[in-house]
Structures are given as C-alpha cells and as structure tokens.
Amino acid sequence: MTEVREYSAAVDVAIVGSGPTGAAYARILSERAPEATVAMFEVGPTISDPPGAHVKNIADPDARARAQAASEGPGERGAKVANPGAAKAGVRAARPGTFLLDDGFAFPGEDGLPVAAMSSNVGGMSAHWTGACPRPGGSERIAFLPDLDELLDEGDRLLGVTTDAFDAAPFGAIVRERLAAVVDEGRPPAARVQRMPLAAHRREDGRLVWSGSDVVLGDVTRANPNFELHDESLVTSVLLEGGRVAGLAVRDLRTGETHEVRARYVVVAADALRTPQLLWASGIRPAALGRYLNDQAQVVFAARLRDVEPLGADAPTTGLAEHSGVSWVPFTDDMPFHGQVMQLDASPIPLAEDDPVVPGSIVGLGLFCAKDLQADDRVVFDDEHVDGYGMPAPRIHYRLTDHDHALIERARAEIVRLGEAVGDLLDSRPFTLPLGSSLHYQGSTRMGVVDDGTSVCDPDSRVWGVDGLYVAGNGVIPTATACNPTVTSVALAVRGARRIARDLTR
Template identity: 85%
Template sequence: MSARQYPASVDVVIVGSGPTGAAYARILSERAPGTTIAMFEVGPTVSDPPGAHVKNIADPAERARAQAASEGPGERGEKVANPGAAKAGVRGARPGTFLLDDGYAFEGEDGMPVAAMSSNVGGMSAHWTGACPRPNDSERIPFLPDLDELLDEGERLLGVRTDAFDAAPFGAIVRERLSAAVDAGRVDRTKVQRMPLAAHRRDDGRLVWSGSDVVLGDVTRANPGFTLIDESLVTRVVVEGGRASGVVVRDLRSGEQHEVAARVVVVAADALRTPQLLWASGVRPEALGRYLNDQAQIVFASRLRDVAPLGADAPATGLAEYSGVSWVPFTDDVPFHGQVMQLDASPIPLAEDDPVVPGSIVGLGLFCAKDLQADDRVAFDDEHLDGYGMPAPRIHYTLTARDHEVIDRARAEIVRLGEAVGDPLDSRPFTLPLGSSLHYQGSTRMGLADDGTSVCDLDSEVWGVPDLFVAGNGVIPTSTACNPTLTSVALAVRGARKIASVLSREQVARGAASA
C-alpha cells in the first residue's frame, strides 16, 4: 500500500490518512468497488499495519521511534508527559505530535499555545485515546435528519465497543461512585456509563487501540484500485473550469513533483491543514478557517479508596484490562463532557509519586463547550511558511465571558467528582493550556446554505467548487464538548456515499454507452 509509483489519474484523491480519510476510502471500496483511489499522506508509515495505533507497539524503544517519526518537520520539541510540566510553563507537545513554531497567539487574544498536529499514516488516530462518545443535546447537528444512522455507521467503521473493560473491577467502582454524584435528574443517555471506545482484540487475544487501520479494513486493503502513498505533500488542489480536477503533490523523499488528475478530491488533513491547503489552492470561501473552536480541558486526579492491589503480572502495554474508561456525558445544563480514565489508559499521566496500585489512580478530565465566534479563526498569508513550505497557520482565538464561566464551573465540578471517586492528589484542578484537547473544530464547517457562515454543504462538498470535499473535525458546525472523532467519521460517511453514488451512476452510464 505504499508504492512510490504516482498515478497519472484516479477517480478519487484523498489527502490525509486519518480516520475520516480512511472512512472515504472504505465506503468507496464497499459501495463503488471499481473506483480507483489514491491516498496521500505527508508523514511516514510508523506502524504495521499502516495506520495502526503506536501504543500497540510492545517494544518501548520501537514505540518511541514511531512517535518521534510522527512529529513533523524541523527540530523535535520537548514533550509534555504530564500537567506538571505545563504548570511549570513549559510549552511542549505530547509524544507523537508537534506544535506551531509561531503564530499561535496574538496580543490581546488568548490564542492556542499548544495547538498540535501529527504527520504520519493514520494521523492522530495513531496516538489518540479511542474515545467515541455520541454528541448530546446542542452538540448534535440539528439539520442532519440521518445523524443517528450515520453515527451507527461511524461506530461500525471505527470498531466502537462499550464492553472493552467489562472485566475491570476498578472501572465498575469508578462508575458506581460517579453515578452517585451525577445521575440524579439525568435521562438514561446522559447518565454515567462506559465510554464507547475504538478498541479491538487481536488474534493473540490482546486488547488494543484501533486506528485508521481498522477504519480502512480488509476490504480497502484488498481493493486493487486503492493506493496509499506516504511522505507525499499535496501542495495544491487543481481547480479547472470551476471544478476540482486533481492535485499537485511533492514526493518528500525525492523532491519530485507530480500532478495527479482526479474526478473528485477529498481533503481530510486536519482542522488546521485542511483550510491551509484550500487557501493555498485559491479556494477561499468567506468562512474558511473561521469558527475555529477547541475544548478547554481541566484535569484532576484522585487515588481510589479501598481497592485491593493487583498481581505483579498485570500487563504494562496495550490496554490493561484491570483498568477502565468512564463517561460523564455533556448536557446543555452541564456544558462539559467527562472522560475518566485510570492512569495507564490516559495520554497524560497524572501521578509521579510513590509506586501505586496499577489502575488505582483515576485521571479525571472535563472538556468544555466553546462559544462559537467567526473571529476565532486560523488564517494564512503569503509571508509566513511552515516547515513544509506551506502557508503557516496563524491562530486568532479568544475566550468569551461565558467560556470563562463554563471553565470555572468545570473546575468546581471536577473537584466534586474527584472527591466522590477517591482521595484527591492535589488541592486544585489544573486548566491545561488552550489547544491541549487536540479536538479543533469548525474551520471548514458544514452548513445549510452558501451564506458566508459555512464552507461546505451537508455532503461536505465545498460551496462553489464541485467535486471538492472536506473531511475531519473541522466540518463539525456545532459547539461540542465530547470527543469529535465519531461525529467526524459519521459526516465522512455521508460525503463518501454521495461520491460513491455519483461514480456508480457514471460507471453504469459508461457501460451502457459502450454496450
């Protein structure tokens, strides 16, 4: 799947190999199997199979090399393994990610000091926590009548399950204690529950995280018309006659440039680099890059009371099945989403003191919904370039009075929940620097009409540029607090179905004409 032969033309070009780009490839392979697809990824292949989660790599040194290879161009910055470093003022990225060199904050604005990206096959799904909750209340997209069916399909592609930790004694204890503190007055769908997770069991019986490899699935890997080419930078979408007609792509190994013609182009980079490529291609609708929103993240930690120690043979890699991930859903009345993880399941270790019972340190995280503002945006110009030579993202971002109010409420709530679960490890919660959630949304948002407030229609096709589709968290038009990947994949399913329908009709028409 990583041949260096660049095709002259294909039916569909997909820019980016994260979960949404993979969803387009999967749906097209299932619904229009004769379609030729070229997927280009700027980063290298860092796992086997391509797109697999790097935390599934058992050898620590190999895992660290895979993470380092995902950290983009230029110097490797200092990594933040826990909030202690952030508290000390270190501006660092988590392993597997890299930060903007500059342009992340401007005078008089809050900015996103730790806005981060990954460059590797699988994108951020090679590094994520696998959490796939469904949106609730105002998080939902009100003008998509088929949203629930699309979410069902997203769960199928991601391999979402809620029983991954059913045998975990600590997970049940955590949910029981959280439920006593949270559930009163909530309907069933918003009560404390198991976190839906993209996780699967390998042939050897080990439970591991899912990545883009699972979304692609065997049907895509077996599709003779599908090609994945890594270390390939798409520098421009070609627009001719007002329609997308292909891409210009640079082989980062050789430096050679290729033009690949395509019937359809799907840009599924991320919420910063998808608008970057559109801007560089001269596709600049009024809402491009605007309504950018992150989820302010508050963290806290408690040690579980009254739990028995586990044996020394408990697993140290993959998903430790004595652990658990619990979910406190967002509601309009309580506008934050809770992700509660035992230490080994968290991307940010929360305790460094004496040796602890595995799984007994509970990391609580609350993610806050953001007020949407058109002036919160990622912008580009011809003067500033990133490490790839593309227009560098410049982030303008400001918290509103309501945002500060929600954050203050979340800080009080997380202490209450931490005390309900166990004995807090600190007297105060910590608000992570803006950008820490990695859940950036809105920059290529979907809308009902081409009225300057959205970039694409309900099928994710860019207004005014037929055959150009966008994908990823940036397409989500609502303010959310929950992890956005499931919603993004659901929206990608809708766009992929539209493309598959059009291509299938054209194939039938060509067949009839040649008969």
C-alpha cells in the same frame, strides 16, 4: 539513489490525508464503488505495518518511540510532554508523535492556542489518540442531519468501537458507581455515567488492540486493486478548471519532484489547520474558511480511590486504564461538559513512605468544555509566512469569551465534586491545561445548510461553489462540542463518501 515512484496520471477520487476521515472515504468507496480508482496522499511517512496502525500496538518500546519521532513533522525534534505535571511547570511542548506550531499560535491581547499540535504520518492523529468515541448529545448534535444516528452507527463500525474492552478492570465498576451517585439523577439513560465507547478491542490472548486508520481502511480497502496510498507526498494545490476540481499538484518529498494527478473528485481530509491551509493555498477561499475555529478547554484533576482492597499478584499492571477502565460522564445542556475518567499512567504513586497506594487506585478526571463559537476565532494564512513544508503557515486568532471563562470555572468546581465522589483528592485544586491541549480543533471548514457565508460546505461535505471538492475531518463539525469528535467526523465522512459513490455509479 532515490527510487522514482509512479503516481497515477488520473484517478476518480483523490484523497488528501490518511487519518480516520480520509480512510473512511477510501473504505466506503471500496465497498460501494469498487470499480472507482482512488489515490490517497499523506505528507508523512508510513510508521507501522499495516499502514495507519496505532503506535500503542507496537510492542517494542524502541520501535514505538521511533514511530512517534517519525510522526513529528519537519524540523527539529523538540522536548515532549506526556502529562499535566509538565504543563503545570510551564513547559510548552508537544506530546510524543505530535509537533507544535513554530509561531503564530497567539497574538497580543488574545488567548491563542499555545499548544495546538499536529501529526504527520500515515494514519494521522489516529496513530496516537486515546480512542475515545463518545456520541454527541443535546446541542452537540447536528440538528439538520436527520440520519445522524445511522451515520454514527457506521462510524462505530468503521472505527471498531466497543464498550467492553475494559470490563475486566477491577476498579471500573467502582468508579462508575461512585460517579453515578452524584451525576445520574434526572438524566435520561443515554446521558448517565457509563463505559466509554472506545476504538479498541481485546484479542483472544487478552492483549488490548487500539484502532487507527488501519481499522477504518479494513481488508476491503487494502485488497482493492483500484486503491493506492502514497506516503511522503505533499499536496501543494487543488487544481481547478471552470469552477470544478481537476486534480492535485503533488510533491514527492523523497525526490522533490512535482506531479499532476487528475481527479474527478477531491477530498481534502487533513486536520482542522491544514485542510483550510490547502484550500487557501489553492485560491479556494470561502468567507467562512478558517473561521469558527474552536478547541475544548480541558480541566484535569486526580483522586485516590478510597476503600479499595489491594489486588492480587495476577491483577493487570500494564499501564493506562488497566485497573480503573475508562468511564464516561456524557455532555448535557444542563451540565455542558464531557467527562473522561481513567487510571493515571503514573500509578502507583506513593503519597508517603508509610502510605503506599494500591496499584491502579489513582484515577485521573478530565472535563472538556464546549466553546462559545465566534467567527473571529480563526486560522488565517498569508504570503509572508511558510511552515516547514513551504506551505502558508497557520496564524491563529483565538479568544475566550466571558461565557467561556465562566464555564471553565464551573468545570473546575464540578470536577472537584466528581473527585470527592470517587475518592480522596490528590491536589488542592484542579488544573486547566493550556489551550490547544485537547487536540480536538473543529469548525474551520464547517458544514451548513445554505451558502450564507457562515459555512464552507453543505451537508454532504461538498465545498460551496466548487464542484467535485469535499472536505473532511473535525473541522467540518459545525456545533460547539465537548465530547471527543472523531466518531462524529467519521460519520460525516461516511455521508460524503456515499454521495461520491452514488455519483460514480449512476
């Protein structure tokens, strides 16, 4: 017999989604308004202890695989792809821990986002991400936020961002030195080649620990008696009364029963597809809802480090980035790409029987491109199509502009130049991954200064025209970015959470 869970009848703040931005709201409220009652609802299951932890921290590979499979949403568990090689072969498949849209990902005459993917689990995509937390630069920055740098500092604090997790990587300095020789000239110090800021740290025993929502929540939230987390709980509607939020309708996926939870404030912190989905399903449909959707086209390449000595038997050999570290080529307006360079998971790769590769000397290079923003790039919903949860299914309309195509070609030339600087090229040409591969979808609930139909929320992430309703996640970012968006999204969540905390403690 399924145990009946108790949902609070009323709370001060209800949070939809348990990824890093939803967790940031819970953390800031626990720190600044500890008397406030906060309930978080997640459609997926709890897959780790503590809840929200990164699956890479699960030592047992079988247990890790079970956690990934449990994150892959409703319906059948399909084939998974872990590397660009499978994408080259034309395989349309999600990475472990994620699932794709069944349909509606592209329409005739459009490019679409054929591998747009999501996760359903406590912690959201932060249980599966790479942990990269670069800061935006140049036109990536949100110019109308004067406190952006302080907010980014808070984002770093909540995510546990470090730059020294791979300082012991034997080839890291070599990679950065060679990249810097062809990149750094004329750049200010902040935009030069450097270690990638990562949501990761080393334990005293040397083990690498990756941050997930567990780190963002922190001990203060877990110890907060006024905070509750409900997994396998589908929020089907935001309830409104007189132009203000009144609470949520929540379906317990274990029992199928629907409950009403009253709330003074509601934060919808799902992903860039499911946040607009819930607002649309609730009849909350600002003109910009779902529009300005943007992904980061991604070009990848590989090179073998030249002139490196074989490592000793005691060198780290535990997988991704342990030899070459993770290096960052920051975005600039003159070179509008974000570069991420790290060891390939597959190394060592023998190129020929008589040419063994030094372990760890195969590095993967990736350049992410900023999208040309268009209102017509959008996710829409209707009453005819539903997803595996019975919610309005996302239908994506998305086109690359001439500017986008030119930028991708420029990135392809640039990544060859970077590869040649690092070592010997392993392929005749770079590969452009299928659209949606970045998992960095943004803009669908974008922030703006005025309610002029081009934004969904104000600088505090409050949805225009609906008192007490906030949105969070990558969808809130209003600029075209090439860098990984998580720390920026968490920074914006901090601003919104502080606003709610001020209102609650007046």
